[in-house]
Amino acid sequence: AQKITQTQPGMFVQEKEAVTLDCTYDTSDPSYGLFWYKQPSSGEMIFLIYQGSYDQQNATEGRYSLNFQKARKSANLVISASQLGDSAMYFCAMRGPYNDYKLSFGAGTTVTVRA
Amino acid sequence: SQTIHQWPATLVQPVGSPLSLECTVEGTSNPNLYWYRQAAGRGLQLLFYSVGIGQISSEVPQNLSASRPQDRQFILSSKKLLLSDSGFYLCAWSGDRYGYTFGSGTRLTVV
Numbered sequence: 001a002q003k004i005t006q007t008q009p010g011m012f013v014q015e016k017e018a019v020t021l022d023c024t025y026d027t028s029d030p031s032y033g034l035f036w037y038k039q040p041s042s043g044e045m046i047f048l049i050y051q052g053s054y055d056q057q058n059a060t061e062g063r064y065s066l067n068f069q070k071a072r073k074s075a076n077l078v079i080s081a082s083q084l085g086d087s088a089m090y091f092c093a094m095r096g097p098y099n100d101y102k103l104s105f106g107a108g109t110t111v112t113v114r115a
Numbered sequence: 116s117q118t119i120h121q122w123p124a125t126l127v128q129p130v131g132s133p134l135s136l137e138c139t140v141e142g143t144s145n146p147n148l149y150w151y152r153q154a155a156g157r158g159l160q161l162l163f164y165s166v167g168i169g170q171i172s173s174e175v176p177q178n179l180s181a182s183r184p185q186d187r188q189f190i191l192s193s194k195k196l197l198l199s200d201s202g203f204y205l206c207a208w209s210g211d212r213y214g215y216t217f218g219s220g221t222r223l224t225v226v
Contacts, residue, residue, distance in 0.1 A: 004158075033213065043203055045159075045217035052213075091158060101147050101166075101209050102174075105158040 006106035023092030117142035121218030138206030
């Protein structure tokens with residue numbers, strides 16, 4: 001069974017600073033995918049970044065980067081140069097191997113950016 | 116381009132009433148379809164997923180059911196709603212292992 005753990009229920013960050021959101025996962029499968037989603041107050045789920053278990057390099061997408069430490073089973077999201085619009089809930093999710101396309105989600109972390 | 120439509124956006128239903136939430140996908144064929152529920156301030160829980168017409172897998176026992184009458188249509192239903200069915204329901208689709216697209220969600224309040 002797959003399990004995603006996000007231990008930070010809420011975080012405050014100053015505008016223009018970087019913030020790291022923690023995510024650890026548990027799986028016995030060698031092949032899996034890790035995702036981060038942003039959910040603003042409107043409720044929509046916005047895809048941010050993807051990391052495959054066999055990817056050699058950490059994924060980056062603009063101001064988002066994923067700090068993938070496979071041996072520690074962690075996939076932390078780093079948001080650089082925080083903006084007020086980054087205030088939202090952030091979810092880490094994992095997809096299983098091969099033909100298992102289901103996503104399992106963590107409990108989420110609420111980020112509030114202060115001006 | 117692919118789009119996903121989900122309606123209604125909000126719904127208030129009395130306990131014991133039926134439910135039907137619809138989700139349709141455009142611009143792709145044979146998508147994997149999913150229904151998730153999110154309790155207030157919590158993560159998403161997978162309720163149902165479908166890999167093809169008429170193929171439904173349930174992840175958790177509950178008061179809800181799902182159907183896929185057409186390739187790009189996914190319906191979430193209940194015959195009699197319970198208070199515990201309140202939540203935010205999200206439909207999603209994926210065409211491969213790397214991308215998932217979510218609908219805008221339905222906020223259901225059972226009173």
